[in-house]
Amino acid sequence: MNQTANTSSKKRRMRLPLYAAGGAVVGFISSAAITQLPTDLNWTLSVYYDYDLLFALIALVVLVTMIWNSISLARTPSVRPAEDDDAADMEDHHSLMSPAERSLGNAMMLSSFGVIASFAWVALALSLYASSRDLPQSSNLFTLGNLIAACIAVIIVVVLQSVTIKRYNRYFPDRALDLNSRNMKKDHFEKLDEGEKWIVYRAAYRSFQMMNLLLGVGMAVSVLYSILYNFAAFPIVLLSVIWMINLGVYFRETYRAQKQ
Numbered sequence: 187m188n189q190t191a192n193t194s195s196k197k198r199r200m201r202l203p204l205y206a207a208g209g210a211v212v213g214f215i216s217s218a219a220i221t222q223l224p225t226d227l228n229w230t231l232s233v234y235y236d237y238d239l240l241f242a243l244i245a246l247v248v249l250v251t252m253i254w255n256s257i258s259l260a261r262t263p264s265v266r267p268a269e270d271d272d273a274a275d276m277e278d279h280h281s282l283m284s285p286a287e288r289s290l291g292n293a294m295m296l297s298s299f300g301v302i303a304s305f306a307w308v309a310l311a312l313s314l315y316a317s318s319r320d321l322p323q324s325s326n327l328f329t330l331g332n333l334i335a336a337c338i339a340v341i342i343v344v345v346l347q348s349v350t351i352k353r354y355n356r357y358f359p360d361r362a363l364d365l366n367s368r369n370m371k372k373d374h375f376e377k378l379d380e381g382e383k384w385i386v387y388r389a390a391y392r393s394f395q396m397m398n399l400l401l402g403v404g405m406a407v408s409v410l411y412s413i414l415y416n417f418a419a420f421p422i423v424l425l426s427v428i429w430m431i432n433l434g435v436y437f438r439e440t441y442r443a444q445k446q
Contacts, residue, residue: 236325241307244310245335248300248303248343252342254292254296255296258289259353261285261289262289262293262357264356265356265357266286266358290354294350297351300346304339305340307336307340351365394432401429401432404421404425405426408421408422
C-alpha cells in the first residue's frame with residue numbers, strides 16, 4: 187500500500203512541471219490573442235448583406251430540424267401496435283423503448299427545436315427590418331424577403347409540430363396532450379406513472395444544473411466583453427434577473443414540497 191502511494195505521489199510531482207508548462211503556453215497564447223483583438227467586435231456575420239450569413243445558418247438549422255422531424259414521423263406508425271408485438275420488438279432490440287417510440291421521441295424533440303429556431307428567426311428578422319429603414323433599397327428588399335421567409339418557416343414548423351403531437355396522441359392515447367388546455371404539460375405529467383415521473387424529475391434537475399452553469403458562463407462572457415470592447419449593462423442585468431428567477435422557482439418548489 188505504501189509503495190503504491192509513493193509511486194502515485196511521484197507521478198503527481200512529475201506532472202506538475204507539465205501542468206505549469208501547459209498553463210504558460212495557454213496564458214501566452216491568450217495574452218497574444220487579446221492584444222490582437224480588434225477595438226470593436228463585428229457581429230454582422232455577413233457576406234453580401236448585413237447578417238445574411240447569420241440568417242442563412244438559422245435557416246439551415248430550421249430546415250434540418252424540419253427534415254429530420256419528418257423522417258422521424260415517417261418511421262413511426264400512426265397507431266401503436268399490439269402489446270405482444272410491441273413487447274417482442276422491444277425484446278429484440280434489448281431496450282425499454284421500441285424503435286417507433288424512439289423515433290416519436292425524436293420527432294417531439296426536433297419539433298420543439300424547430301419552433302424555437304423559427305421564432306428566433308422571426309424575432310431577429312423583424313428587429314433587423316425595423317432598424318433598416320435608412321438602408322439602401324437592395325438591403326431593404328433582403329430584410330423584407332428574410333422576414334417573409336421566416337414567417338413561412340414558422341407556419342410550416344407549427345403545422346409540423348401539430349402533426350407530431352397528433353401522432354403522439356394516437357400512439358399514446360392514455361397520456362394524450364390536450365392542445366386546448368392551459369396546463370397542457372402539467373396535465374400530461376399527471377398521467378405518467380411513477381417511473382416516468384422519476385425520469386422527468388431527474389431530467390428537470392439536470393436541466394436546472396445546466397441552466398445555472400450556462401447563466402454563469404453567460405455572465406462571465408458579458409463581463410469579458412465589457413472589459414475588452416464596450417460596456418454592456420443590459421445583458422448582465424438580464425442574465426442576473428433570469429438567474430435569480432431560476433433559483434427562486436427552485437427554492438419555492440422545494441419549500442412547498444417540504445410543507446406537504
